[in-house]
Amino acid sequence: MLRHFIIALMLAAVMAAGLAVTAAGMAQTQNQTTPAASAPTPAKNDYSKSESWLCRPGRQDACAVDLTTTIVAANGKLTRETWAANPKAPIDCFYVYPTVSNDATPNSDMVAGPEELNVIRAQFARFGSQCRVYAPLYRQVTLTALRAFLAGRIMAIDLALGYNDVLNAWNYYLEHDNQGRGVVLIGHSQGSLVLTQLIKNEIDGKPLQSRIISALLLGTSLPVPRGKDVGGAFQHLPLCHSAKQTGCVITYASFRSNAPPPANSRFGKVPGENMVSGCTNPAALAGGSGELHAYLGSRGSGVVSTEMVQKSWVTPSQPIDTPFVSIPGLLTAEC
Template sequence: MLATVATPVHAEPEIGPQVAWLCRPGLAENPCGQDRDGELGDTPRGRFPDGRTVSLQVSTAGPGSGTASADSADVDCFYVYGTTDLLPNPVQGTVPQIRPEHVSMILEQAGPLLGRCRMFAPLYRQDTFIQLAVNVVTRTDSYEGPGFDDVVAAFDDYWSRDNLDPVTGKRRGVVLLGHSQGSVAIQNLLRARFDGNPETTAQLVGALPMGGKVRTPADRVTGGGTDPESTFQHLPLCAREIGAPIPVGCVVAYSAYAADSSTPGPGSMVWNPGSEHRTACVNPATLLRPTAGEAVVPISPVVATRALTGGDGPDLPGGFVRYPGALSASCRVATDVDGGTSSWLQVHGDLSALLGDAAHPLAIPGSGDLGLHAADITLTLGDLTDLVTAQAARWHSTRP
């Protein structure tokens, strides 16, 4: 789903934050298919509002090691979807309702994670495509609406009712994931409830605010509470040296552009005025397989099939196909003549040949301000799934 992270100004909400769930373990007719314990059963299925169900099985195309496995039973995922609504969902001041596009987005972006964590995904009163189009014209970049408050309220509900394990009496680990407008919501949530808070950061397995502007100092080291230009004051970007363990409690973020496109400049998802700060880029593949420097390394897309999307994608059985190493990528940094800095995930490979379907979001041309925005998560979803699994195992092994 094509979306941007810019957001317009709203009037004051008529009522306070609303808590409503797209996916929650044990939810009646849960679109994510999980029971109260987060289990998917022998034949995992996602469910759409009209009752249609789709397979959540992931098959692997060609040779590859597949996905790693680990005991992540005490880890949850908290996911916020990107822009899906053409019209307001719903009229301001009432509780949002599940729509088919919400289900499509969470399954396409987080479906392979459903076997790795309990999935909590709130509905929220988001900015619509129409509102975002107006924002692009007016270059408005602020958010005064109720949607992000809905996300924080939902997290508080989860934290008070579901994060504390009734059997062990311990709090569970949590992974935060969002894309585009959902990435902005996750960034706000991290600032409001995690950044500088020892109680919650102790439970943070990892944070994945994808396709949004996570601003960090140009040396990639997060500030220590004195840098107002940085998105976070205490939460670090994930980094791993060769031979070091998988990092936990850190941030993975990037926006993707095709290698044959022009360098992203002013107006792009990744441009920052001045050279002291940049938009974060962390390649999840290099966290799994660390290299010296920012080398171009293989990445593993996971693509939703036509059975799941209803039209686009490979015509193959199951819900997803993983293509290990089918593409490669590295983080790139460039500074223009005016001192503006861009930092992005540069993707190499024939995207259309990989999919065989020009209508799929991966085939969106890499040029322009958005680049491969619609496919940010899809491009490395195999790596992200493995990373979450490895981080969950590491977090589990280090908890008291």
């Protein structure tokens, strides 16, 4: 997870720098005798097209993957857990993926690469057993742009492009697919930043809020007033404290228990004397410690790279041929 914290931090810095570069560029243009030609406005995506979506219900797409899992017990016993999507799921899930694109451009294209496909498999496809799955492609700020920023080069990123893509996909979903159903919003890293803005602009305190079962805004720092659940990023969507609660937000940025966020951290902390970063533990919404029911890639790969070699999960080594493993008792979490 540390890698994604760094990526999100870089993204926040790039956004600030990108705005500064835009302002400087405008000032320079004003001083020129002949104004430079403005860049063409990117075409609006058409989310009625099948190829604009990574996942939609009833398709053989990025969410239609093998999620079979080997359960590794503490005594080394291995058991196999199968998985299947529920075509009659009563609710929907709408997912915006994190910063994964390795495209050479500052904003990604609309062609799914291995990175987008892998993050769907790792983070989102499993929700298909509980909800109908919707995951739009969007022209996100790329890892290429973030790496350039680290090297002192600012690429001409378009901050509004990815947000407007997701907004258009959301509006298409509402008009053509939702039909009044409850929906869970799910985002991570850049996806959480986009969804936070979408909720602020389109949902918080508006009639549409009644359809929101929950929002999972992960790998981000969501500000709330100290001791309260609303009044920071959102005025009407509180933090979740019960599995029976709806219309609420689950959010966290995870750290190892022996490496808490330092004083100058951009995660787990937010600006403002009376503001704190919201934290809800999905394993113990009411508070305290809880055991995580985690699904881990059996090859040790993350959401961007798939080039890891098979690891041994037990001693003595036993072959594991499933794409995922789950190890009861291995991981716990607490806010």
